[in-house]
Amino acid sequence: MNPEAETAGTPVLEMFGVDKAFAGNPVVRQVDFSCRAGEIHGLVGENGAGKSTLMKILAGVHRPDAGRIILNGREVGFRNYGEAREAGVCVVYQELSLLPQMSVAENIFMGRWRRGRSGLVDWSGIRREAGLALEKVGLGGLDVNRLVSSLPMAARQLIEVAKALLYEPRAVVFDEPTTTLTGEEAARLFGLMRELKSQGKGIIFISHRLKEILEACDRITVMKDGERVVTGPAADFTENRLIYHMIGRDLTQIFPPKPKRLPDRIVFSCSAPAPGGEKIELSLREGEVLGIGGLNGQGQVPFLETLFGLGPGAEISVRGVRRRVKSPREAMRAGVTLIPEDRNGQSSFPILSIRNNISSASLARLSVAGFLETWREKREVRKIAEALQIRMTSPAQEVRFLSGGNVQKTVFARWLLADPKAMVLLSPTSGIDVGTKQQIYRLIRELAAGGVAIIVLTGDMVELIGLCDRVLVMYGGRVGGELSGSELTEENIMRISVGRAGGEGAA
Amino acid sequence: MSERGRDLRIYLPVYAIVLAVYIFAGWRSASFFTWNNNVNLFGRVTPLILAGLAQTVVILTGGIDLSVGSMISVASVTAASLPYVDTPANLVLWTLIPPLAGLAMGAVNGLLIAKWPFPPFIVTLASSSVYLGLALYILREPGGEVSLDATLVSSGKIQGIPIPLLLMLAAVAAAHLLLSRTRIGRSIYALGGNETLAIQSGIRPDRVKFFVYSLSGLFSGLAGAYLSAWMFAGDPLVGEPYVMNSIAVAVIGGSSLMGGRGGVLGVVGGAYIFYLINNILNLLGINAFYQYIAKGAILIAALAVSAPDLLQRLGLGRRGSE
Numbered sequence: 001m002n003p004e005a006e007t008a009g010t011p012v013l014e015m016f017g018v019d020k021a022f023a024g025n026p027v028v029r030q031v032d033f034s035c036r037a038g039e040i041h042g043l044v045g046e047n048g049a050g051k052s053t054l055m056k057i058l059a060g061v062h063r064p065d066a067g068r069i070i071l072n073g074r075e076v077g078f079r080n081y082g083e084a085r086e087a088g089v090c091v092v093y094q095e096l097s098l099l100p101q102m103s104v105a106e107n108i109f110m111g112r113w114r115r116g117r118s119g120l121v122d123w124s125g126i127r128r129e130a131g132l133a134l135e136k137v138g139l140g141g142l143d144v145n146r147l148v149s150s151l152p153m154a155a156r157q158l159i160e161v162a163k164a165l166l167y168e169p170r171a172v173v174f175d176e177p178t179t180t181l182t183g184e185e186a187a188r189l190f191g192l193m194r195e196l197k198s199q200g201k202g203i204i205f206i207s208h209r210l211k212e213i214l215e216a217c218d219r220i221t222v223m224k225d226g227e228r229v230v231t232g233p234a235a236d237f238t239e240n241r242l243i244y245h246m247i248g249r250d251l252t253q254i255f256p257p258k259p260k261r262l263p264d265r266i267v268f269s270c271s272a273p274a275p276g277g278e279k280i281e282l283s284l285r286e287g288e289v290l291g292i293g294g295l296n297g298q299g300q301v302p303f304l305e306t307l308f309g310l311g312p313g314a315e316i317s318v319r320g321v322r323r324r325v326k327s328p329r330e331a332m333r334a335g336v337t338l339i340p341e342d343r344n345g346q347s348s349f350p351i352l353s354i355r356n357n358i359s360s361a362s363l364a365r366l367s368v369a370g371f372l373e374t375w376r377e378k379r380e381v382r383k384i385a386e387a388l389q390i391r392m393t394s395p396a397q398e399v400r401f402l403s404g405g406n407v408q409k410t411v412f413a414r415w416l417l418a419d420p421k422a423m424v425l426l427s428p429t430s431g432i433d434v435g436t437k438q439q440i441y442r443l444i445r446e447l448a449a450g451g452v453a454i455i456v457l458t459g460d461m462v463e464l465i466g467l468c469d470r471v472l473v474m475y476g477g478r479v480g481g482e483l484s485g486s487e488l489t490e491e492n493i494m495r496i497s498v499g500r501a502g503g504e505g506a507a
Numbered sequence: 508m509s510e511r512g513r514d515l516r517i518y519l520p521v522y523a524i525v526l527a528v529y530i531f532a533g534w535r536s537a538s539f540f541t542w543n544n545n546v547n548l549f550g551r552v553t554p555l556i557l558a559g560l561a562q563t564v565v566i567l568t569g570g571i572d573l574s575v576g577s578m579i580s581v582a583s584v585t586a587a588s589l590p591y592v593d594t595p596a597n598l599v600l601w602t603l604i605p606p607l608a609g610l611a612m613g614a615v616n617g618l619l620i621a622k623w624p625f626p627p628f629i630v631t632l633a634s635s636s637v638y639l640g641l642a643l644y645i646l647r648e649p650g651g652e653v654s655l656d657a658t659l660v661s662s663g664k665i666q667g668i669p670i671p672l673l674l675m676l677a678a679v680a681a682a683h684l685l686l687s688r689t690r691i692g693r694s695i696y697a698l699g700g701n702e703t704l705a706i707q708s709g710i711r712p713d714r715v716k717f718f719v720y721s722l723s724g725l726f727s728g729l730a731g732a733y734l735s736a737w738m739f740a741g742d743p744l745v746g747e748p749y750v751m752n753s754i755a756v757a758v759i760g761g762s763s764l765m766g767g768r769g770g771v772l773g774v775v776g777g778a779y780i781f782y783l784i785n786n787i788l789n790l791l792g793i794n795a796f797y798q799y800i801a802k803g804a805i806l807i808a809a810l811a812v813s814a815p816d817l818l819q820r821l822g823l824g825r826r827g828s829e
Contacts, residue, residue, distance in 0.1 A: 026719070042727075135584065308707075328707050328708075328709055329709045338707065340704075340707065346701070346703060346704065348701070349696075349697060349700035349701045349702070349704060349767065350700070350701070351700055351763075351767050351768050352696060352697070352700045352767060356693065356696065359709070360693065360697050360704075360708045361695075361707075361708035361709055363690045363693055363694065363708075363709075363710075363711070364690065364709070367689070367690045369688050370689050370690050371688055371690070371693065372688055372689060372692075372693065374688065390627060397795055414708070433760060478764045
């Protein structure tokens with residue numbers, strides 16, 4: 001590798017007219033993208049804007065339907081990540097690719113076992129080289145025999161970088177590397193990125209923290225709905241301008257206004273065992289929307305499911321009536337519904353009609369002595385479908401023929417028809433377009449105003465801050481902290497998410 | 508597209524094929540269109556329709572009942588072992604006991620499948636063996652006797668209408684009403700459509716499963732009793748072909764083996780197609796082994812036609828794009 005040969009400013013990497021669709025849904029559309037040698041190029045966009053897919057195409061994980069990729073002036077067509085890595089494109093993923101039960105050295109050399117003269121793995125050579133690789137990322141002195149599981153997240157992230165650098169890449173993609181890091185740790189990572197930049201490498205940096213993007217990057221590209229919206233020097237952007245490009249309008253317009261003052265009346269409270277051991281108690285006031293945040297897998301989903309009678313069940317009180325719920329049926333009888341996250345259509349009956357989908361949770365209410373009153377079913381389904389503006393040819397249409405946003409509306413319709421007094425929503429807007437999101441936010445606010453207790457789990461910071469009156473951030477199966485009003489900021493949520501509630505380090 | 512439109516899409520091909528097969532049979536055999544032949548035909552198809560109903564209610568939940576055949580056999584030998592002197596009391600016994608025996612066997616299947624996480628395929632395969640043993644215990648070989656009053660069920664007429672026709676219409680109508688207009692009926696489709704979500708919607712899968720396997724037993728019991736009336740005797744092996752045949756009838760009748768889609772209105776057509784094709788092959792004097800091959804091929808063809816997604820994947824059908 002000869003860094004001098006690469007003059008800063010020439011593109012290391014270019015993509016032209018890249019298209020990619022999954023099952024007929026375009027996720028990347030006609031995207032041009034380039035990264036120069038000695039540049040940190042920021043890539044931002046909402047969840048589902050196509051950033052990760054674009055990077056996966058670059059790294060050979062997905063093959064593009066159309067378009068060209070040029071690396072160092074040569075057109076390439078990677079068939080898998082291995083090929084991309086050998087050619088000089090490396091990705092440092094947010095979800096780490098390290099095996100926790102193996103040592104640092106084993107992880108760094110995973111899949112590239114050097115063999116000695118005997119034909120066996122040359123362990124001493126691997127340990128030595130692993131040590132050198134760690135020095136390059138500022139982890140010199142770390143024992144390469146330690147298990148990855150014993151190291152804090154920040155160190156793991158750097159090991160991941162060390163592993164990537166072993167391939168002497170021309171371009172390195174950092175896919176949300178700072179999500180799990182504190183400000184200090186992230187700053188260290190940025191130092192490393194700058195060093196790689198000074199070596200003439202092209203760095204692509206994906207993050208949801210816009211402040212970081214603005215500070216660390218030379219140029220920024222914004223994506224929205226699979227398309228590239230704008231590319232320009234970082235100096236031309238502000239946080240608000242980035243958000244404007246990301247969602248196509250100002251942030252204030254997408255969320256309905258929050259109530260200035262909430263009445264003191266408690267409409268819902270519960271006490272449920274949390275995965276972290278102790279019980280979580282919470283109560284909601286009339287009109288309140290409670291957000292549940294935190295990194296993935298901190299026990300949010302199991303905890304919220306107990307409110308719906310799954311797992312160990314919970315002690316709940318709906319408008320003053322206390323009871324214990326141990327099954328979804330009991331929860332529904334108590335007026336609690338849970339809208340599960342839509343994973344591959346798991347939250348609907350794809351082959352049943354829209355009408356049957358919507359009425360399926362209200363069969364008891366719609367029947368007399370076991371017989372359905374179909375006229376009543378038809379009337380109520382039509383009413384709610386109109387209220388939610390579900391676009392369909394007829395209520396007899398099968399749900400699998402609807403678009404994602406409309407499917408999600410039928411899911412809402414099902415649980416609304418069941419006349420809930422409290423709703424638990426798991427990632428209610430994941431994977432749907434901004435327009436539908438906006439409708440759903442408004443609906444959530446209207447329901448809350450109508451006295452329905454609303455608990456929303458979401459991994460989307462913008463949503464937590466824009467939609468919720470109060471946010472509980474979970475960490476390690478417990479409530480790490482509670483935020484509301486002016487404390488409700490990305491920094492605070494993140495700080496609690498990584499277990500630094502009081503400012504003192506946990507790791 | 509309306510619900511009626513969707514039903515048409517499922518059932519129209521079935522009945523179009525029935526018509527085609529019917530016309531073909533009439534063209535090959537002059538006596539085919541006679542009233543007597545048709546009454547006779549009806550008498551023979553009815554047990555297949557009952558077995559098809561039994562299988563369809565289970566298939567709609569995404570399950571399968573491989574013990575339909577053995578339950579039919581047990582009901583048949585039970586019916587032939589009852590007192591056969593023509594008295595009203597004996598007729599009542601004959602009417603009640605075999606179907607109840609079927610119901611009881613189905614309930615055992617249902618209990619096992621509802622309470623334990625065993626796949627229906629394995630549970631009913633095992634119970635099928637148990638019930639076959641039971642049938643052979645009751646009656647080692649074909650025989651026994653059935654009261655003359657009882658045999659009227661298969662050969663009698665009310666106001667000139669054959670009783671099998673009335674029986675079949677009543678069974679299909681009851682099953683259709685159950686599936687389309689009751690809470691449990693909707694729960695059956697919901698369970699077949701997405702079990703996890705059905706639970707979250709407040710449906711109790713254990714109850715629904717217990718119900719459908721019991722109902723399958725009841726219909727099988729009726730089929731067994733009917734067969735004993737038709738043959739004037741019981742036969743411990745009479746049900747055997749009904750395992751595969753009932754699945755074929757359900758699928759040809761438009762129900763999806765994945766569950767959640769279909770219904771009982773196609774069962775009559777499915778049974779007719781299946782029976783008539785057999786009949787035609789016989790009439791044409793085709794060898795028995797070809798007949799087995801033909802039956803299997805028909806089942807596979809029916810699977811292909813009843814799975815629109817499969818056709819799409821093969822690039823043969825229109826994409827569902829409404």
